Structure formats: C-alpha cells, structure tokens
Amino acid sequence: MLGYEISHLANLLKDSYNQNDSDSEDEGPKTKSANLTPASFVSPQAKNTTEKAKAVVSSKKELVNTKDIWNIDEVPDRGNESIPTEKDDTRPQPEYDMHYKQNVTSEDIFLQMGNKNPSSASCEDLVVKIQLPDTELSEIVLDITKNLVDCRSKKYRLALPLPHPCDPDKCQAKWNKEQHTLQITVRLQREYDDFNF
Known part of the structure; x- marks a missing residue:
C-alpha cells in the first residue's frame, strides 16, 4: 500500500519537474499531473475497504426503510434456549x-x-x-x-x-x-x- 502511494507521488513529482522545464506555464502541453486528485493516491486495498463501508451504509439504509431496529445478524444467539411461548396461553403476566x-x-x-x-x-x-x-x-x-x-x-x-x-x-x-x-x-x-x- 505504501509502495503504491510512493510510486504515484514519484510520478507526480516527475510530471511537475517536466512542466517546469517549459518556457512558460501557459504554453506547452498539459501533463497528467493536472488531472490528479487526492483520490488518485488511494490504494486498491483502501478502495475495497471504502466499498465495504458503502455496502454497510446501504444495508443500514435498508434497515431504516424496513423500520426494523436491528439486523438479524446483530441479535445475540442464546443457543437452544428461547422464551417458551404457547399460542393458546391467555394467562396474564404477574407483576x-x-x-x-x-x-x-x-x-x-x-x-x-x-x-x-x-x-x-x-x-x-x-x-x-x-x-x-x-x-x-x-x-x-x-x-x-x-x-x-x-x-x-x-x-x-x-x-x-x-x-x-x-x-x-x-x-x-x-x-x-x-x-x-x-x-x-x-x-x-x-x-x-x-x-x-
């Protein structure tokens, strides 16, 4: 990841050095350093991480759209124990x-x-x-x-x-x-x- 960023920085410096050799800044061909943005220095691993974060955000948006308060993955597993419920049990819950x-x-x-x-x-x-x-x-x-x-x-x-x-x-x-x-x-x-x- 660090080597990827260093190689981009070296290319940027090489392009800016070639641009300074021309007689005037307005004349001469545009180099590719003019098209570089901070996003150009992001490594492929960081791009994958960003894509995963966007997927999590989109899943949370889906969660908001369904009006659920949590995903099924967030519910702790209690093993085989669960709250016993009987459908026909009409007894009230005591205080x-x-x-x-x-x-x-x-x-x-x-x-x-x-x-x-x-x-x-x-x-x-x-x-x-x-x-x-x-x-x-x-x-x-x-x-x-x-x-x-x-x-x-x-x-x-x-x-x-x-x-x-x-x-x-x-x-x-x-x-x-x-x-x-x-x-x-x-x-x-x-x-x-x-x-x-």
Missing part, C-alpha cells in the same frame, strides 16, 4: 420487581479494603420478586435456566429473560404466604466477575 444484591462485609463498608463499589458490576445476585395473588405454593411451577426464569401457576405465567447469564444450580426461591410473593435469588455468572470480586 414483578428486579434488583441487584451485593454481599458486603464490615471491611467493605467501614474500612473500604475490598474492591467493591455501589455499582451493579459488584453485585453477585439478582433478586426477582413475583407477585402471585390468590395462588398457593403447590400451584407454582418454577424453571430457571442460564438465561431465563419461567414461573407458572394456574392463573399467571411469567417468562422473564435475564439481563446476565446465571448459574441455575446456585439459585434460591422463597415463598411468602402472607404477601403471596415468590422471591427468587439468582447467582449471576458474568464475564468479568473474577476481576470485580
């Missing part, structure tokens, strides 16, 4: 709340000796509270996979994709009989947890 939970010690709070901070990146768990009014514990079916919490009862159904992958073997669930609330504590398995904890 739920999600928040992060952090295990802290007195050294973290008072002495600030650990590397934990108040951000969610330092949280080990995700707590999901699901309101299931008029439901008994025996009616609840709970299935937790790496990327999904699936909670079903006679009256409700919740298929909740998780924001981060989790360890299904280290999850806990508690049923509050008075409030008819199912609290699920999910242990997160993020990519950089080894550095954050």
Whole structure:
C-alpha cells in the first residue's frame, strides 16, 4: 500500500519537474499531473475497504426503510434456549420487581479494603420478586435456566429473560404466604466477575 502511494507521488513529482522545464506555464502541453486528485493516491486495498463501508451504509439504509431496529445478524444467539411461548396461553403476566444484591462485609463498608463499589458490576445476585395473588405454593411451577426464569401457576405465567447469564444450580426461591410473593435469588455468572470480586 505504501509502495503504491510512493510510486504515484514519484510520478507526480516527475510530471511537475517536466512542466517546469517549459518556457512558460501557459504554453506547452498539459501533463497528467493536472488531472490528479487526492483520490488518485488511494490504494486498491483502501478502495475495497471504502466499498465495504458503502455496502454497510446501504444495508443500514435498508434497515431504516424496513423500520426494523436491528439486523438479524446483530441479535445475540442464546443457543437452544428461547422464551417458551404457547399460542393458546391467555394467562396474564404477574407483576414483578428486579434488583441487584451485593454481599458486603464490615471491611467493605467501614474500612473500604475490598474492591467493591455501589455499582451493579459488584453485585453477585439478582433478586426477582413475583407477585402471585390468590395462588398457593403447590400451584407454582418454577424453571430457571442460564438465561431465563419461567414461573407458572394456574392463573399467571411469567417468562422473564435475564439481563446476565446465571448459574441455575446456585439459585434460591422463597415463598411468602402472607404477601403471596415468590422471591427468587439468582447467582449471576458474568464475564468479568473474577476481576470485580
């Protein structure tokens, strides 16, 4: 690529040197250096890169024209896991709340000796509270996979994709009989947890 640009520069300088040898600038034949533009110095590899960039821009324009918010290539593949849907399932989705939970010690709070901070990146768990009014514990079916919490009862159904992958073997669930609330504590398995904890 560099050699290609240097050879064009050498030709440009050679043509301008030949032009200066003539007696007057107005007289004499026009050389090919007058036809050179900055685009003349672009290597074939750079032209291919530019063409690829134009193709990406045109595909994004097509994306805008179809009113989609992403290409199918941009959707992450979750493997065989997907949100289970049943076409005839008319059960409503219950109200739920999600928040992060952090295990802290007195050294973290008072002495600030650990590397934990108040951000969610330092949280080990995700707590999901699901309101299931008029439901008994025996009616609840709970299935937790790496990327999904699936909670079903006679009256409700919740298929909740998780924001981060989790360890299904280290999850806990508690049923509050008075409030008819199912609290699920999910242990997160993020990519950089080894550095954050």
